[in-house]
Amino acid sequence: MRTLTVTGLLILLASASAVAAEPTASGKFTFRDVEYDAVHAVAWKTAGDYPSSQIAVSDKPFDAVAIDADGLVNDADLMAHPGATLMISFMPEDKHVLGITLRNDTGHGADFRCEGSGLLTLSKDDDSFIAGTFACEEHQVSFTAPLLSTPGK
Numbered sequence: 001m002r003t004l005t006v007t008g009l010l011i012l013l014a015s016a017s018a019v020a021a022e023p024t025a026s027g028k029f030t031f032r033d034v035e036y037d038a039v040h041a042v043a044w045k046t047a048g049d050y051p052s053s054q055i056a057v058s059d060k061p062f063d064a065v066a067i068d069a070d071g072l073v074n075d076a077d078l079m080a081h082p083g084a085t086l087m088i089s090f091m092p093e094d095k096h097v098l099g100i101t102l103r104n105d106t107g108h109g110a111d112f113r114c115e116g117s118g119l120l121t122l123s124k125d126d127d128s129f130i131a132g133t134f135a136c137e138e139h140q141v142s143f144t145a146p147l148l149s150t151p152g153k
Contacts, residue, residue, distance in 0.1 A: 023039050023040065024039075024040050024041045024042075024143060024144050024145060024146070025038040025039055025040055025041040025057045025058075025141055025142065025143040025144075025145070026038055026039070026141070026142050026143075027133075027140045027141035027142050028138075028139075028140060028141070029057065029084075029086040029102070029138070029139040029140075029141055030138040030139065031084060031086075031102040031103075031104055031109070032104065032106060032107075032109075034084070034104065035138070036058075036059040036083075036084045036086075036104075037059055038057045038058070038059065038086070038141040038142075038143070039058070039059055039060070039061070040057070040058050040059075040060065040061045040062055040083075041055060041056065041057045041058070041062075041141075041143035041144070041145035042055075042056050042062045042064055042067065042145050042146060042148055043055045043056070043129070043130040043143075043145035043146070043147050043148065044073040044147065044148040045092070045147070051092065052089050052090060052091055052092065052098060053089070053090055053091075053092045053125070053130060054073075054087060054088070054089050055087070055088045055090075055130055055134075055143060055145050056078055056085055056086070056087045056088075056145075057085070057086045057087075057088070057134075057141050057143055057145075058081060058083040058084060058085045058086075059083045059084045060081070060082055060083030060084075061083075062081060063081075064146065064148060066080070067081075067148060068148045068149060071149070073148050075087075075101075078103065079103070081103075082105075083104075084102070084103065084104040084105075085102065085103045085104075086100060086101075086102055086139060086141065087100060087101045087102070087103075088100050088120065088134055089101075090120055092125065094117065095117070095120045095121075095122060096116065096117050097114060097115055097116060097117075097119045097120050097134075097136075098115065099111075099112065099114070099115050100114045100115075100136070100139065111136070111137065111139070113136065113137050114136035114137060114139060119134060119135060119136045120132060120133070120134050121133050121134075124144075126147075127147060128146065128147055129144055129145060129146055129147055130143070130145045130147060131143060131144040131145065
């Protein structure tokens with residue numbers, strides 16, 4: 001069994017924080033007439049009868065460890081996130097956008113103008129990352145979102 005010294009633990013935590021804070025998204029998205037700079041993104045895949053992929057883009061870094069703490073990523077995990085968030089849901093096989101939801105410190109909502117094909121372009125979609133661009137109305141973002149682990153995918 002390996003033990004970790006206090007110094008080793010502090011170095012590990014500092015490294016993890018630095019990696020988490022590095023920008024993984026760019027562009028802008030708007031919610032309730034406020035424009036946000038996209039700076040961070042995470043992604044996950046859902047299983048079941050209707051599997052889909054999700055990308056969350058925010059103006060603040062996500063705490064991926066907290067989001068994935070229970071081994072199941074869902075909307076409730078994002079409610080505790082302190083930043084504004086644009087979440088894109090899409091079908092993995094044809095990249096058809098099912099819809100987007102938005103959240104900030106004043107509430108949440110959806111933008112039904114941003115559904116369908118041709119809005120999402122992916123350059124990578126594998127077991128590590130989902131990378132690409134999303135453009136619709138006043139939402140134009142690029143991302144390289146690390147894929148969070150989810151059981152049953």
